[in-house]
Amino acid sequence: MNPNLLAVPIALPLFTAALLLAVSRWGGRQLIDLQRGLTAIALLVNLGVALALANYTLSGHRLVLQMGGWQAPFGITLVADGLTSILLTMAAIIFLAVLPFAIGTIDFHRERMGYYPLTLFLLMGINGAFLAGDLFNLYVFFEVMLMASFVLLTVGGQPAQTHSGIRYVVLNLIASLVFLAAAGIAYGTLGTLNMAHMAERLQTAAPAVKTLLAGLLFVSFGSKAGLFPLFFWLPSSYHTPPPAVMALFGGLLTKVGVYTLFRSFTLFFPDLLVAWQPLILGVAGATMLIGVLGAMSQPTVRRVLSFHIISQVGYMIMGLGVAVDGQNLAMGFGLAAAILYMIHHIIVKSTLILAGGAIQIEMGSDELARIGGLVSKRPLLAILFFLAAIALAGIPPFSGFVSKLSLLQITMDSGHWLVAGISVVVSLLTLNSMTALWRETFWGEYEHPGRLTPWLLDAPLRRWLVLGPIAGLLVLSLGLGLFGERFFQMTNTAAQQALDQAGYIAAVRPVEPESVAGPADYPAESPTDKGGHDE
């Protein structure tokens, strides 16, 4: 397979967004239609490429692109393995699903201010962070993603948006600076930033270097993922932008942090997965519990949903904690379960946020105390929200069941009864919180606090633009639940690949500059870096 394909998920959104920016400043609604069309085409191509990559890598291959033909520690390296391509596919699906919802609900001002180019920049940053093969490019793509998210969060310029935007920007900036400090320390102590090269040299590095690097990366990625002591930026900002933006953020941004945690701990510090297990599992348990308790105390639909993001991230980190653990189950079972949980959560969380956003726009408010009785007016929305809510809580046949079951299985198998118990209790509380949400919103007397008449779901076209994506994502969740075994085999392949440190290093093949005496030993062109000289 041509490794140049790896550049497409980064280059395609970048160039499409640049094109859209060039045309977005002039003209009115015709150009907005053009923007929508071009965005849809770009997202479809992106999904196609992601699926092709997933098809290739999930049969056990890795794909490596050395930009410009430079050997690994010197050039820019892009790497795709199973975990990467699963997440690329999920990002592509969510962006594609949110697009119709955005067309239906995003207002004209935000569209004219560049909503569509900004989402494409966000996609570029997310894809780049998944594909990056060295630490500094990971930082750069994080920043691309964050800049796009800063603007998406605050475009429209409402006071709540700007106020929460400041907290979001400051805390994410500090997390990024911690990450940058980690990159600097990695370069100072290991002499390299290429991830495969770092993994190779960390095997013989001093324990202090390992601890320092792992600690800094855990703090910075954990803060981006929304882990327990560092999550507070998330619930204070996610409920302020329009629902279409929040669905992208809630579905994908924290998962980038989770992905980088998975990648760094499996590739750089596989031994710390055992040594730091109490820390990781403790953080996971606290994240789950605090997240769900926070959600139960919140007064509005979207705040409840943003606290649930935190509690669900705890489950994924619990899977990371038991990634190489277990007595009767195979090694890597925990990581496979965590990846499956990630897929489930990306789908279901976006669905719920879209449905919650539809409620908010329909009712003019999402304060639980003020709204009610929507089931009599919008039964289809009520059914979709209910199905998404029980999918999140983990009721079969939806995807929450298989993913939670496999996580629980591995946690009990490895004997971590306390965390397993916490996860069960949190599941129960999630179900309670979700049913409370549904009851407050849809049950009882019809109360419509908005000043304007309900309009969102009246026009047939707009109704399908809004409800279509929700229903489509629910079908995906149902498929994931019904064909759980097949998907688990896929994520198991991805987990085995992610845990195979030697395989990753061999695929990237970093050269050792110190061992190369002179020009005679300059390594020959390898089959993996043919092409790409035009970069």
Add this chain to the structure above:
Amino acid sequence: MTQLILALTVGILFACGAYLVMRRGKIKLILGLGLFSHGVNLLLFGSGEMILGKPAIFNDKANFLGELATRSFADPLPQALILTAIVISFGITAFMIVLLNRRDTLLGSEIMENELAPGYDWLVYTDDDLEEQRQKQAESKGNGSSKISGGEPL
């Protein structure tokens, strides 16, 4: 000695940045973040191997490993990293300043008491679409024929 001074400077910059960020007030926030990023930039600067008196450029791509082995060019990587980091932090700082000013214009104060200023939910931002919709509904009530058939439950 240089290393020690560099390390102490980085530490002092981090400490001052952390102190300023945690203070109330926007100027302190911006200055604190600036000091933070300067601290990280200096840390990156100190991370490279310092070779005196050599340019950070090599002569021949085919021979670069050989040139690296003989230390005939300075390490260009910290410079590239710092340059990238400076550009990024410059952009974010500019964005921060605009955001802070925008908030002050909207709220008329530097300190926010409530999470949501009353009447300023993003929905109250009455956009064209909403206005149009309302007019259309008013019209359709007036003359009885509507293209958007409202009111039907799904």
